[in-house]
Amino acid sequence: MLLLQKNPLKPIIFFGLLFFYFNFLINLITDDRASWSLVYIPLALLIVYLFKNKTFYIHPLVLIVGVSSAFCITLNEYIFHAEQTSLDLEFNKHAHKYIYQFLYIIPLIFLGTLFKFSNFTTETFKKIIFVSIVFSVIFNGYLNILFDFNRGLFAAEFKSVILYDYCIVALSLIGLVFSFKLKGKMAFLFISLCLVNITLIVLHGSRGAWLGISIALLMISIYFYKTHLKQTLYMLFASILLSISICVMPHSPIIERVDLLKNDASLMQKNNYNTSVGTRFALWYFAIEAFQQSPYVGHGFINFKNKICEPVNESDVPNCQPHAHNIVFQELAAHGLIGLLNILILAFATLYFFIKNTIQKNNPSTQTFAFAGLVCTIYLIICSMSDYLLFYSFPSMFLFLIILSLMNIIYIENLNNDNNNSC
Numbered sequence: 001m002l003l004l005q006k007n008p009l010k011p012i013i014f015f016g017l018l019f020f021y022f023n024f025l026i027n028l029i030t031d032d033r034a035s036w037s038l039v040y041i042p043l044a045l046l047i048v049y050l051f052k053n054k055t056f057y058i059h060p061l062v063l064i065v066g067v068s069s070a071f072c073i074t075l076n077e078y079i080f081h082a083e084q085t086s087l088d089l090e091f092n093k094h095a096h097k098y099i100y101q102f103l104y105i106i107p108l109i110f111l112g113t114l115f116k117f118s119n120f121t122t123e124t125f126k127k128i129i130f131v132s133i134v135f136s137v138i139f140n141g142y143l144n145i146l147f148d149f150n151r152g153l154f155a156a157e158f159k160s161v162i163l164y165d166y167c168i169v170a171l172s173l174i175g176l177v178f179s180f181k182l183k184g185k186m187a188f189l190f191i192s193l194c195l196v197n198i199t200l201i202v203l204h205g206s207r208g209a210w211l212g213i214s215i216a217l218l219m220i221s222i223y224f225y226k227t228h229l230k231q232t233l234y235m236l237f238a239s240i241l242l243s244i245s246i247c248v249m250p251h252s253p254i255i256e257r258v259d260l261l262k263n264d265a266s267l268m269q270k271n272n273y274n275t276s277v278g279t280r281f282a283l284w285y286f287a288i289e290a291f292q293q294s295p296y297v298g299h300g301f302i303n304f305k306n307k308i309c310e311p312v313n314e315s316d317v318p319n320c321q322p323h324a325h326n327i328v329f330q331e332l333a334a335h336g337l338i339g340l341l342n343i344l345i346l347a348f349a350t351l352y353f354f355i356k357n358t359i360q361k362n363n364p365s366t367q368t369f370a371f372a373g374l375v376c377t378i379y380l381i382i383c384s385m386s387d388y389l390l391f392y393s394f395p396s397m398f399l400f401l402i403i404l405s406l407m408n409i410i411y412i413e414n415l416n417n418d419n420n421n422s423c
Contacts, residue, residue, distance in 0.1 A: 009048060014118035016045045018128070021405075025132040028167060028398055029139055031158050036097075036104040036393050043107040045114055057112045059411040061353045062404060065346060066109035069102035069390075072342030076335050081300025088309075091322065095302045101393055105400045112408035122365045122413055125405065126178050130190060133175040136168060137193050140200040149253050151205040163395040165201045165209040166383045170376050170402070172197045173216050176235070177372035180220075180228050187228075191235050199242045205253040207261065212382035216375050223371055274318035280325045280386060282317050283308070287329035289316075291336065298336035323391055327384035350377050350403055357410050363417045366410040373406040 020041040027038070077099045086092050114120065147153035154161045172194045179190035202210060217239055225232045247254050264277040273282045290299055290307060299307060309320035324330040331339030354377060357370030380389065380399060390396045 009052065010118050013045045013049060013114055014120060016041060016048075017114060017118060017120055018124075020045075021128050022131075024397070024401065025128070025171075026135065028171075028394055029132065029136045031164050031394070036101055036397055038397075039104045039107050042111060042114060046107065046110045049114060049117055053117065055113070056110065057116045057412060057415065058109055059112065059353075059407065061349045062109050062112065062407050062411065065349050065400075065407070066105050066404060068342050068345045068349075070106060072338050072345075073335055074099055074102045076297055076338050077300060080297045081303065084300045084302040084306075086302050086306055088305075091305065092302070095305075097393060098301060098391065101390075101396055104397075105404075108400060108404045109408075111405060112412050115409055115412045116415070120409070122369055122409055125369075125409055129171070129175050129178060133172060133190070133193055133197060136171070137197045137200070140168070140197060144200055144203055149203050149251070151253060151257075154204050159394075160392055161204055162206040162208055162387060163389065163392055165204050165206040166380065166387070166389060167395050167398045168201050169198055169209055169213060170379055170398070172201070173213075173220075173375050173379055174372045174402070174406075177220060177368065177375055180224050180231050181368055187231055188234055191231060192238060195235065195238050195242060199246060203246060203253050205257045207257055208383055208386040211386065212379040215382065216379045219375055219378070279318050279321065283321060283324045284326055284329045286316050287324040287326070287333040291329075291332040294336060296336045296338065298332070298334045298339055301334045304330075304334045323388040325387050327388055327390070330388045347377075347381060350407070353407055353410075357414070363414055366413045366417075369406055369410050369413075373403065373410070376402065376406075 020038065023041070024038050027035075086095065143154070143157070147157070151161070158164050175197075176191060176194040179187055179194060181187075182190060198213060202213070217235070221232050221236060246252060261277065264275040267273075267275050268278045268281070273279060286308065287304075290304060293299070298304070304324075305322050308317050308322075308324075324333055327343060328340065331343050335342070351374070354370045354374035357366055358374055361367060383389065389399055
């Protein structure tokens, strides 16, 4: 009570952050079209903070990750591709949101300042993730039963089921890493919940979401087997058991999607690329050709989509798609070498930060957070090789919010730890 009387701003900012995270994660899990306007919450909290404080706590790599896309994509579009338009009016509206969404990332670089001031700790963030996992298991379990594991019904319900799946699996992987640090039965309970949540997402049949899961589980096993052998063995056993169960279930979505993959491969051997996999290969080749025509600044987000959908290019791309289904090829075609530079900055800045803090052993709490960030980053990089995660606002916001939150909280916890050691 004395603390509240001394500084009433601290609880305001602390509970404001709780409201922000739960609001976003509930919107994400329910696919309720999470909006970038939620970023006004931490921005408002920052303004409240600045009434009586002038000190900022920003790690240089957080700053780089936070502003890179605004410079390389938004500024690129504004300077070189401002007059572009599409005959698809709905796409025009979406393109405007896409181009300017990267400006909304910038307020997230101040999360560390808010964390520091409000005593928002790693334990608080863990609890937010665990509560979100429980809610996600209940929600996705209900939907799987409601839609009878039918991918077509899922696709009709969700704005983009595959991008939704990427986000929820990444969230579950972070929760899975955190679970290993829980004590006793709680560790096994949350390992189970995270694996069940991943399984429920796998049942959606989004093949792109499957690719990185085994690599993430392998990373977690290698990292924890020496210190948490029982939990590691349990995770592997439960993963194998769940995998077998969903493969042998009647009308298994997994087997159906694998059969479709075989059919796609068979058609591609006959030079028929009018399939899910075939279209991706055609788009990647088309994007490389487009990049060669404008290698420095690209064609622009809208114009590249127009080129894909031009009737003259039907022989190259079997059907009209809004992007290249690969983050590297998409950025090369739409924004040229500047776009590629942005992707490299985002990937290597986050990987360097998380790897560095994973191998440093001066703070076990942030070491676990850094490893969770590393697993999440590598999983999302793998997913982005078959899709464009930045196309819609909710996966874009999830990607930047979760990565910048982890980076900020690691930075602040390390800062607090250094201050305590120096006292």
